[in-house]
Amino acid sequence: MRILIFDACCPKPYDSHTLDTEALGGTEATVVRVAEGLAKRGHYVVVQQHCREGFTTSGELGPEYAPLSFEPVGIDAVLSLRDLKTLPYLKDKYPKAKLFLWAHDLPTNELCQNVPLLDDIGAQVVCVSKWHRTQVVETLISGGYDGTHFRVSHIYNPIDDSLMIDAAIKTNLNKLVFFSSPHKGLEDALLHFSNLLRFNEEFKLYVANPGYYPSLAKEVPGVVNLGAISHSEAIAHVRTSLAVLYPNRVFPETFGLVFAEGNAVGTPVLTHDIGAANEVLDAPQYEIVGQSTKEVVDTIMKWRNGERPTVRGRKDFRATAIVKEWEALLGK
Numbered sequence: 001m002r003i004l005i006f007d008a009c010c011p012k013p014y015d016s017h018t019l020d021t022e023a024l025g026g027t028e029a030t031v032v033r034v035a036e037g038l039a040k041r042g043h044y045v046v047v048q049q050h051c052r053e054g055f056t057t058s059g060e061l062g063p064e065y066a067p068l069s070f071e072p073v074g075i076d077a078v079l080s081l082r083d084l085k086t087l088p089y090l091k092d093k094y095p096k097a098k099l100f101l102w103a104h105d106l107p108t109n110e111l112c113q114n115v116p117l118l119d120d121i122g123a124q125v126v127c128v129s130k131w132h133r134t135q136v137v138e139t140l141i142s143g144g145y146d147g148t149h150f151r152v153s154h155i156y157n158p159i160d161d162s163l164m165i166d167a168a169i170k171t172n173l174n175k176l177v178f179f180s181s182p183h184k185g186l187e188d189a190l191l192h193f194s195n196l197l198r199f200n201e202e203f204k205l206y207v208a209n210p211g212y213y214p215s216l217a218k219e220v221p222g223v224v225n226l227g228a229i230s231h232s233e234a235i236a237h238v239r240t241s242l243a244v245l246y247p248n249r250v251f252p253e254t255f256g257l258v259f260a261e262g263n264a265v266g267t268p269v270l271t272h273d274i275g276a277a278n279e280v281l282d283a284p285q286y287e288i289v290g291q292s293t294k295e296v297v298d299t300i301m302k303w304r305n306g307e308r309p310t311v312r313g314r315k316d317f318r319a320t321a322i323v324k325e326w327e328a329l330l331g332k
Helices: 016-021 026-040 084-093 109-113 115-121 130-142 186-196 231-239 257-264 293-307 319-331
Strands: 002-007 044-049 064-067 077-081 098-102 124-127 152-154 172-179 204-208 223-227 241-245
Touching (some): 002 026, 016 026, 026 044, 026 257, 026 319, 084 115, 098 319, 109 115, 109 130, 124 130, 172 186, 172 231, 172 293, 186 293, 204 231, 231 241, 231 257, 241 257, 241 293
Parallel strands (some): 002 077, 044 064, 098 124, 172 204, 172 241, 204 223
């Protein structure tokens, strides 16, 4: 197959090298893993980015990362990443290709208002979790969607096959991490952490930020601001931590790579039952808590004092399995 992934929304150019060496958001990291995986399975893959000027490739058989001025030919399937407005252009440009809207974000009124456009173009909508699909379908129904003109499905975001528990690495019982964009609950994390220091003054909270939004300008004792760090650096910190402290009650994750990757290296995630958290976490009965500071503090202290839950990565999130799902969907 000849596959085009069209990204008109990314904040900066990215490719496999970016994923290895720089901070990168979950959506962009997912695009790289899916594109690389499809290319390794013998498909021709192009990732076009609106903010890219030159070309890069990933190995001899890897995907091409290209600017919008590039005009690939013979495309069989087009994935428009997050952007409804590109669909008419892509339909006109590649009339024989199957067209997909790869939705990563929470549905908005724009989606509701564009049900006629999706009907006319016949673009399939692909979400990133069952929870996300439910939100999208409900929004589409409010705009007149009856389920007969185009499909709405879901394929989870992938995590690396190599992301495993390393029994040789020792857990630092005084280390917590918050590795996400600050608008996804950092303010609450800092509040809960300040209360945790009353019970154990040796706690440290390591905070990293993909860099798309500025960090909260707060100085809190015990907080280590790492700034924007690479994926490999982030995972190294998560591996050695007691927990991922992610008390997000304000921004529902449509998937939540921070959940899946934390569990994959054996680190439990403390969060709230919002968005896809309950669907993605390995052992949610241990990890999802109420929103009171007391419950958060009690849970973290319980984990530190010997009742830390055992978690592991799920096989259905592995890149090999996810890429095969994409291959099957695009080839139908």
